[in-house]
Amino acid sequence: MAKFFRKRSLRARDDQITNASNLTLRQSILPLCLVTILFFLWGFAYGLLDVLNKHFQTTLGITRSRSSGLQAAYFGAYPIASLTYGGYCLRKLGYKATFMLGLTLYGVGALLFWPAALKRSFGGFCGATFIIGSGLGTLESAANPYLAVCGPPKYSEMRLNLAQAVQAVGTVVGPVLASQVFFKNVNESSLESVQWVYLGIAIFVFVLAGVFYISTIPEITDADMERQMEATGGVFTEDDAKPITKHYQLWWGAFSQFCYVGAQVGIAGYFVNYVVEVRKGTSSADGANFLAGAQGCFAVGRFLGVFLMKFINPRKVFFVYFTCVIAFQSAAVGATGNAGMACLMLVLFFESICFPTIFTLAIRGLGKHTKTGSTVVVASIIGGAIVPPLLAVTADRFNNTGTAVFVPLIFFVAAYSFPIGVNFHGPTKRLMDGFLNSKVGIETSKEDDIEKADVEGVEDIEMDTTKK
Numbered sequence: 001m002a003k004f005f006r007k008r009s010l011r012a013r014d015d016q017i018t019n020a021s022n023l024t025l026r027q028s029i030l031p032l033c034l035v036t037i038l039f040f041l042w043g044f045a046y047g048l049l050d051v052l053n054k055h056f057q058t059t060l061g062i063t064r065s066r067s068s069g070l071q072a073a074y075f076g077a078y079p080i081a082s083l084t085y086g087g088y089c090l091r092k093l094g095y096k097a098t099f100m101l102g103l104t105l106y107g108v109g110a111l112l113f114w115p116a117a118l119k120r121s122f123g124g125f126c127g128a129t130f131i132i133g134s135g136l137g138t139l140e141s142a143a144n145p146y147l148a149v150c151g152p153p154k155y156s157e158m159r160l161n162l163a164q165a166v167q168a169v170g171t172v173v174g175p176v177l178a179s180q181v182f183f184k185n186v187n188e189s190s191l192e193s194v195q196w197v198y199l200g201i202a203i204f205v206f207v208l209a210g211v212f213y214i215s216t217i218p219e220i221t222d223a224d225m226e227r228q229m230e231a232t233g234g235v236f237t238e239d240d241a242k243p244i245t246k247h248y249q250l251w252w253g254a255f256s257q258f259c260y261v262g263a264q265v266g267i268a269g270y271f272v273n274y275v276v277e278v279r280k281g282t283s284s285a286d287g288a289n290f291l292a293g294a295q296g297c298f299a300v301g302r303f304l305g306v307f308l309m310k311f312i313n314p315r316k317v318f319f320v321y322f323t324c325v326i327a328f329q330s331a332a333v334g335a336t337g338n339a340g341m342a343c344l345m346l347v348l349f350f351e352s353i354c355f356p357t358i359f360t361l362a363i364r365g366l367g368k369h370t371k372t373g374s375t376v377v378v379a380s381i382i383g384g385a386i387v388p389p390l391l392a393v394t395a396d397r398f399n400n401t402g403t404a405v406f407v408p409l410i411f412f413v414a415a416y417s418f419p420i421g422v423n424f425h426g427p428t429k430r431l432m433d434g435f436l437n438s439k440v441g442i443e444t445s446k447e448d449d450i451e452k453a454d455v456e457g458v459e460d461i462e463m464d465t466t467k468k
Helices: 023-057 067-084 085-092 095-110 113-119 122-149 155-179 192-214 221-228 248-269 269-277 284-309 314-332 337-351 354-362 367-398 405-416 417-424 427-432 450-467
Strands: none
Touching: 023 067, 023 095, 023 122, 023 155, 023 192, 023 221, 023 284, 067 085, 067 122, 067 248, 067 367, 085 095, 085 122, 085 367, 095 113, 095 122, 095 192, 113 122, 113 192, 113 337, 122 155, 122 354, 122 367, 155 284, 155 354, 248 284, 248 337, 248 354, 248 367, 248 405, 248 427, 269 284, 269 337, 284 314, 284 337, 284 417, 314 337, 314 354, 314 405, 314 417, 337 354, 354 417, 367 405, 405 417, 417 427
């Protein structure tokens, strides 16, 4: 533990082999636990965002389509962050520095909620949300690939889904807090509660950035990824030699992620509107509680998915889950009462494993291109800025959110091509299964010992950097 909290350099060279990609399950637990806290943070932020959407409609007197500007600002920041400063920091400085940058941006954005609330400025809230989205986009550029590659490759889908399950817990806590703070026992026109909640968030993330600064997390370099691919028995040798533009599963996965995230965000962002409209007599506070219940289904779905992936090929679990998303989303269109709400809750349950599984399968076999490929997939999250406004405009046009949810259904169908491809297209299916029989991180040798990876490897980087 003392070694873990020893001050380290913020820079890691990508041509340096650290052996950190060969960590065993036991050896990777400590760094993965610290990184997993980040998943809770952006789950919490995302959960709050969905409720703020409806809250601002009431407090600021804006339409559904205008309130979608929050989602547009939040997710519109993702490609900017991942493809520019976030991606640059990841490639040039490494994972640790990128985590700290993302947390700092997140904290600054949270602080800006205070003046925006004082001025009752929806534009100010959108600007603050954009900065928060920039921070989270930077964090996702690093945290998702880190979870996917830190530890035995065989369990990459399980690791990321488990961490994303913790994120899902955050999405439950967010609406529950909002229903008790934003909508209960307060003046409906008051924004004071919003100020204090985001001030608390800012303090927490700044403290967490300090924790990352004093901690040591194993850096996984491009050289480590190349070595990991070689250790899989040559399965990916041919793929590793290809330029990133020729890794077609990456671009296919990014397209699927774009469509999927857009549909998921649209449903979550207007879940409260949907329930209030289709279930007569439901208040906004009750709607927020039902959203928390739906996010609870989302969290349970992820934990169940991780369990199933232990015994069933992850791509097969992914296909079944996504098929159920299509089925229940179709049923939710035009449904009323408890039946409609139940269908949408089941959609969230089966959405649960889709994002992290698309991510891990899209970057499968990229080797030295893993960091760059990860920024591409994170950039595709911009779908969350495009689909919700389309849904909102449709809902305003028909004055019916229940009918408008056919918009995310269209995008779900487009995203469905990827789970079909990874299960039924021969070459893609073989690529997806390349790590399943890998013994890297499961059968260790002295040269891959964690002490050598965590201490000698990282210290070599520091000494070499210092000499330069």
